[in-house]
Amino acid sequence: MRKSVVIGTRGSKLALWQANYIADCLRKQYPDLTVELKQITTMGDKILDVPLAKIGGKGLFTKELENEMLSGTIDLAVHSLKDMPTELPEGLTLAAITERIASGDALVSNHFSSLQALPKGARVGTSSLRRKAQLLAYRPDLIISDLRGNVDTRLKKLDDGEFDAIVLAAAGLKRLGWEKRIAEILDTKVCLPAVGQGALAIETRADDQTILDLLAFLNDEETRVTTTAERAFLRTVEGGCQVPVGVYGTVVGENQMQVEALIASLDGKVVVRDTLRGSFADAEILGIRLAKSLLARGGREIMISVGCMV
Structure with a gap:
């Protein structure tokens, strides 16, 4: 039985919430286990003025964490599953995928109650090509602009009047306690979510059987199967x-x-x-x-x- 584990995490509010959530689950399951967090800055955190699609998308929020796992400075990393590349570096594996919550996309607006209620030519912010394409398929009159930054930064841009509405993952808003800001959860007929959206992925070294065994209780079988x-x-x-x-x-x-x-x-x-x-x-x-x-x-x-x- 391990006496301590180190969790790697990005420094955003949402990433820290997710890492602390997993840390608390581990402490509850193993009262004698010491769990520490190590904050790591990823390329995706550094480049905030370029659309994700132009700098590579997947892997931007995971590579630095994975390098530290492979070097042994951290034992595991907690990610939003939707940020995970479908191919992992050699030597790493997904030890657990947590139960999915709020898999859909959320429309956030200070003045309009739904996507349908947005006026013609409304300005909508999103960093996702997936969301942009589906929003335009449903409402080709909308003006979709790129929106980067952490959840709180994106909300501030909305509050500052840069957009009439923004679209974010509902799970992130709920985890951070901002559920009341959601105007509408977009129906999947309007906007299918990203791969794994709403679930957390715990990544670790494939040959560290002790850690794999420690994390097994976090795995939700139905979520793992559907996201597979x-x-x-x-x-x-x-x-x-x-x-x-x-x-x-x-x-x-x-x-x-x-x-x-x-x-x-x-x-x-x-x-x-x-x-x-x-x-x-x-x-x-x-x-x-x-x-x-x-x-x-x-x-x-x-x-x-x-x-x-x-």
Whole structure:
């Protein structure tokens, strides 16, 4: 039994909340365990004036944490699963995926109660190509502008009048106690979430069996299964570049799941969407099949149009 563990975390309010949440779970489960946090600055935290899509997206918020894990200065890292690349560095693994909460996207506005209520030409802020494409598919009249920064920074920009509304992950707002700021949770028919949105991922060294055993109780099987399908989908369609992709897995019966996904053009004018059902045991296969189906039905052309190799 380990006497102490060190959790690596980014320094944002949300990242610290997530790391402290996992630390408290560990302390409760193992009262004699000493749990420490180490704050680490990632490239994504340093570059705040460039859209995520232009600097690489996935991996921007994880690489530095992963390097410290591999060097042994931290034992594990807590991430938002949606920030995790689908391929991990050699020697690292996802030890646990926590129960998902509030998987959807939230519209936040000080003056309007819903996406439908926004006036023509309303200014909406988001840092996500996925959100931008789906918002434009639903409301092509909106003016979508890039919005970077931590959750509190984004909210301040809204409060300062830079936007009529902004779109954020509902889970982050709820975890930080800002649930009352949510005007509307966007229906998945309007905006499918990102891969793994709403779940936390605990990453550690693949050969550290002691830590793997310590973390096993944090794993939520239904969330792991549905996000396995989601990550398999994304891994199949990624093509090494940024493209609007949404995917969401849900449990629909005993050991049965449904996965819905889309690939969209950057302007939202072309959206290829489909749904598949299958068993938990086929989660990986289900995600791959769905990806291949969408690519064959027009998704490949969308990805080629933005320079992706599929």
